[in-house]
Amino acid sequence: MKTVLITGANKGVGFETARQLLRQGYYVYMASRDLQNGQKAAEKLRNEGLQNAEAVQLDVTDTASVQAARLAIGEKTQVLDVLINNAGINGGWPQSALEANIDQYREVFDTNLYGVVRVTQAFIDLLRKSPQPRIVNVSSSGCSLTLHSDPGWKYYNHKAALYPSSKAALNMFTINLAYELRDTPFKVNAVCPGFVATDFNGHHGTGTAEEGGMRIAKYATIGEEGPTGQFFSEEYNPETGVTPW
Known part of the structure; x- marks a missing residue:
């Protein structure tokens, strides 16, 4: 049985991604800053008959928490x-x-960039033992430098200094990570779940968390001929998903 670790999995897109991968037969470690929230989320999925959901305490901004989660998961797989x-x-x-x-x-940046670096570096040894390891960094088409510099883009006037900057930096980390792992079976991609309605945006999104979870799960399960080092937003580009950096 394949295993997956999802950070921020107790609600929203993370929770829906967990549901999608459980349905595909994965064993899912659902990481959450608050263990109780994670346990409630995992229990909800088990009550749906998706038994292979397990909550893990993990705060991506806390190195000790990340290391403790690595040790805990390493004792199980x-x-x-x-x-x-x-x-x-x-x-x-x-x-x-x-x-x-x-x-x-x-x-x-501590959550959206440094947190990704902490978790990726902590778990890379377990990932290297997989015959087909996959890393998906959840990004946003709203961090595209190309799109945000185009006055014709429909969201051109929706500027924000913090969140898009952190995700643009995450995209560069994704490019570098994919490059370093280019001669291995790894597939590393940045994926936008779309503008979906969750707590993250006050439920103002135009899509559903389920749609976002399906998009993330798709790139988490790509085969050996699948892409790596790419940026995908199926909301921006419904045909191929390919999105300009």
Whole structure:
């Protein structure tokens, strides 16, 4: 049975991704900052008949927490097949490039970028033992430098200094990670779940968390001929998903 670790899996897109992969036969470690919230989420899925859901306490901003989660999961399995770096924060609104202070930037980057680095580096040894390891970094088409510099893009006027900057940095990390792992079976991609209605955006999205979870799960389960080092948003590009950086 293949195994997957999903950060921020107790609600929203992370929870729906867990549901999708459980339905496909994966054993899912559902990471959550608050263990009780994670346990409630896992119990909900088990009550649906999806028994292979297990909650794990993991705060991506806390190195000790990440290391403890690595030890805990390592006691249960020697192989991790998929890592989905989903945990993220938006940083609150508004987000002015001139008025947001360094502490605000630091808080957002600590979760959305540094947290991904912490978790990826902590679990890379277990991933290397998988015959077909996959890493999905949950990104956003709203961090595309190309799109945000195009006055013709429909979201051109929806500017924010913190969240898109952190995700653009995450995209560069994804490119570098995929490059370093290019001669291995790894597939590493950045994937946008779409503008879906969750707690993250006050449920103002136009799509559903289920749709977002399906998109993430798709790239978590690609075969050996699948892409790596790419950026996908099926909401932006319904035909191929390929999205400009």
